[in-house]
Amino acid sequence: MSLLDLSGIEKSFGSVSVLHGVDLTVGAGEVIGLVGDNGAGKSTLMKIVTGMYQADRGSITLEGDNILELTPGERRARGIEMIYQDLALAKQQDVASNIFLGREPTRRVLGMSLVDRRKMKLDAQKMIDRLGAKLPAITRPVGSFSGGQQQSVAIARALTFNPKIVIMDEPTAALAVREVQSVLDLIRQLKSQGIGVILISHRLNDVLSVTDRIIVLRQGRAAANLLTKETTMPDIVSAIVGGGDVMVAAAHEAQG
Amino acid sequence: MATPQIQSVPSLWARLQEKSIEQLHIRLESIVVLVGLAAIMAILSPFFLSVSNFMNILLATSTIGVLAIAATFVLSSGGLDLSIGSVLGLSGVVGAAFAVNLGMPTPIAVLATIGAGALAGLVNGWVITRGFVPAFIVTLGMLGIARGLALVISDGRVIYGLPDWMLFLGQGRPFGIPMPVIILIIVAIIMHIVLAYTRYGRHTLAIGDNENAARTAGINVEFHRLTLYTLSGGLAGLAGLLFATRINSGDPTAGITYELTAITAAIIGGTNLFGGRGSILGTMIGAMIMGVLQNGLNLLAVQSYYQQMAIGCVLVLAVFIDQFQQRQETKV
Ligand SMILES: Nc1ncnc2c1ncn2[C@@H]1O[C@H](COP(=O)(O)OP(=O)(O)OP(=O)(O)O)[C@@H](O)[C@H]1O
Ligand SMILES: [Mg+2]
Numbered sequence: 001m002s003l004l005d006l007s008g009i010e011k012s013f014g015s016v017s018v019l020h021g022v023d024l025t026v027g028a029g030e031v032i033g034l035v036g037d038n039g040a041g042k043s044t045l046m047k048i049v050t051g052m053y054q055a056d057r058g059s060i061t062l063e064g065d066n067i068l069e070l071t072p073g074e075r076r077a078r079g080i081e082m083i084y085q086d087l088a089l090a091k092q093q094d095v096a097s098n099i100f101l102g103r104e105p106t107r108r109v110l111g112m113s114l115v116d117r118r119k120m121k122l123d124a125q126k127m128i129d130r131l132g133a134k135l136p137a138i139t140r141p142v143g144s145f146s147g148g149q150q151q152s153v154a155i156a157r158a159l160t161f162n163p164k165i166v167i168m169d170e171p172t173a174a175l176a177v178r179e180v181q182s183v184l185d186l187i188r189q190l191k192s193q194g195i196g197v198i199l200i201s202h203r204l205n206d207v208l209s210v211t212d213r214i215i216v217l218r219q220g221r222a223a224a225n226l227l228t229k230e231t232t233m234p235d236i237v238s239a240i241v242g243g244g245d246v247m248v249a250a251a252h253e254a255q256g
Numbered sequence: 257m258a259t260p261q262i263q264s265v266p267s268l269w270a271r272l273q274e275k276s277i278e279q280l281h282i283r284l285e286s287i288v289v290l291v292g293l294a295a296i297m298a299i300l301s302p303f304f305l306s307v308s309n310f311m312n313i314l315l316a317t318s319t320i321g322v323l324a325i326a327a328t329f330v331l332s333s334g335g336l337d338l339s340i341g342s343v344l345g346l347s348g349v350v351g352a353a354f355a356v357n358l359g360m361p362t363p364i365a366v367l368a369t370i371g372a373g374a375l376a377g378l379v380n381g382w383v384i385t386r387g388f389v390p391a392f393i394v395t396l397g398m399l400g401i402a403r404g405l406a407l408v409i410s411d412g413r414v415i416y417g418l419p420d421w422m423l424f425l426g427q428g429r430p431f432g433i434p435m436p437v438i439i440l441i442i443v444a445i446i447m448h449i450v451l452a453y454t455r456y457g458r459h460t461l462a463i464g465d466n467e468n469a470a471r472t473a474g475i476n477v478e479f480h481r482l483t484l485y486t487l488s489g490g491l492a493g494l495a496g497l498l499f500a501t502r503i504n505s506g507d508p509t510a511g512i513t514y515e516l517t518a519i520t521a522a523i524i525g526g527t528n529l530f531g532g533r534g535s536i537l538g539t540m541i542g543a544m545i546m547g548v549l550q551n552g553l554n555l556l557a558v559q560s561y562y563q564q565m566a567i568g569c570v571l572v573l574a575v576f577i578d579q580f581q582q583r584q585e586t587k588v
Contacts (some may be wrong), residue, residue, distance in 0.1 A: 052472060073474025088472045090465035092532040093458075100464055102473030104455045113451040 002027045003196045004165055018044050020220040026196040033207035034200045036217035042200045043085055046167045050082045051075045080162030083171050087154045091143030096124035098142055099157045127156040132182050141177035147174035184210050204236055216235040218242050282482035283526040286541045297552035309371045317547035318436035319499045323518035324543045325447050325536055326491035331527045332534025333484050334464035336391045341490040344511035346402040347373040352415035352506025362421040370493040376402055377489015415506040419490040426501025436498040439576035448536035464531020503527030520571040
């Protein structure tokens with residue numbers, strides 16, 4: 001039984017049909033690369049997994065249980081975490097508030113259940129240190145951080161609550177070379193802990209170096225399902241662009 | 257090329273500000289404004305500095321203070337409730353009608369007063385979150401509806417003669433402190449704790465900050481908003497109770513333009529007009545500033561028409577300063 005199982009997912013926004021029947025499975029400890037052109041529907045598909053969007057048709061199961069009816073909060077509680085492309089951070093709040101948003105630890109004071117700020121700060125600092133992220137101060141509003149620092153906060157938020165599956169939508173887009181490597185190391189570490197990972201990235205070299213399987217979305221369908229170790233850059237590129245100027249595009253990617 | 261490094265040491269003011277915001281959730285400027293304003297009033301009027309005048313200010317601030325708490329919750333969630341002044345009037349009339357016309361016992365009349373406000377707030381929240389009508393329009397509509405309903409229920413007349421137990425809430429003075437002041441202080445402390453230290457409060461700020469982030473974190477944004485507007489209405493109902501019991505009557509015209517003063521108090525207290533930031537202690541300072549301003553203008557025998565103008569100016573000025581600071585901070 002796979003960890004996450006999507007089948008026949010269809011989604012349209014008004015008259016614009018984005019996904020028509022996508023199948024995808026992720027096993028425990030498996031790293032899946034999800035690639036495709038801009039607008040291919042990668043983010044849409046993943047938001048359907050987290051419950052931010054409702055699928056028009058299709059089924060989603062987590063460890064065999066149907067989760068289609070669950071709210072985003074309930075799916076998160078079941079262990080589905082996502083790092084969103086737009087990061088989805090509350091910019092005026094500090095690091096701890098963002099990492100623990102929706103799951104603040106509480107303690108009882110005079111019969112009232114109050115947020116345990118101290119525990120939040122300590123745990124947030126621990127998580128940031130574990131990621132090796134460099135933040136100016138965790139008490140600052142995250143809006144004052146650089147793009148890469150904000151990305152670290154978003155990653156920390158996804159990893160703090162022992163997820164079963166982590167979806168990363170362009171997690172390295174704003175990161176410097178060294179930070180990109182640490183995210184890739186992190187993905188390998190998650191894999192070794194038996195956590196399923198879906199990595200969405202336009203950096204095909206990263207995808208090739210860290211994934212077990214690569215799914216290519218094209219025209220609303222999973223156009224290819226490739227085993228990474230049997231796959232080369234030109235295979236992926238041709239699956240993404242679907243014929244045409246494959247040679248030119250592949251040559252360009254090979255240089256990068 | 258070696259350029260001289262400009263070491264930016266945060267000034268004493270900046271460090272104090274940071275501590276103040278972190279520990280007390282108060283912006284220092286608002287305290288400076290309050291003290292400065294009080295000093296000016298004390299110089300201009302010999303009556304300003306006295307214990308009895310201080311109590312007057314607190315008493316006059318109590319109604320606005322409760323409304324400003326409502327405004328703080330709604331604004332910091334990125335919402336807006338323009339109906340609180342009208343709902344105050346409606347609640348007072350409903351409470352008086354229950355107590356006087358229907359002869360209900362005090363506890364029921366009190367519950368009816370607050371309940372009427374909460375119900376109006378629930379309707380606001382329901383239309384906003386289920387009907388997707390902007391809060392500005394819904395609560396502007398409620399501003400008219402609640403006021404009209406207050407006039408209909410009271411037949412356009414003031415309902416006099418509340419029972420003694422109800423009057424105690426507005427006119428009682430245990431230990432020489434007016435009851436409305438005691439109630440405001442208790443409510444303010446509770447609501448400060450709720451906004452700053454509970455999950456409900458943290459989620460309120462997060463929704464105002466980035467609705468999408470709150471949603472991805474699993475917060476039920478629509479339901480949370482519904483509860484916020486209901487809370488706002490309930491607090492307006494409480495303000496209506498304090499007002500009606502203080503003047504011993506349900507007045508259908510009570511609270512006209514109070515939303516202006518309450519929102520102004522919340523904003524000078526540091527609430528972000530666009531959500532994400534707000535503190536009840538800050539708002540209480542803001543409410544005191546409004547109270548001192550009105551009291552001072554009264555002592556100086558300034559006509560109340562000018563007072564309206566003054567409050568309007570303070571609101572625009574406060575938002576101007578806030579926006580100016582934000583532009584300075586994000587200037588490239
Ligand atoms: N909320 C929405 N309303 C309407 N259309 C949408 C919405 N979200 C996405 N779309 C459309 O769905 C299509 C797929 O978008 P999506 O964001 O999933 O692409 P993507 O594969 O993540 O692209 P990118 O690589 O640029 O991130 C696009 O054509 C987009 O315009
Ligand atoms: Mg995307």
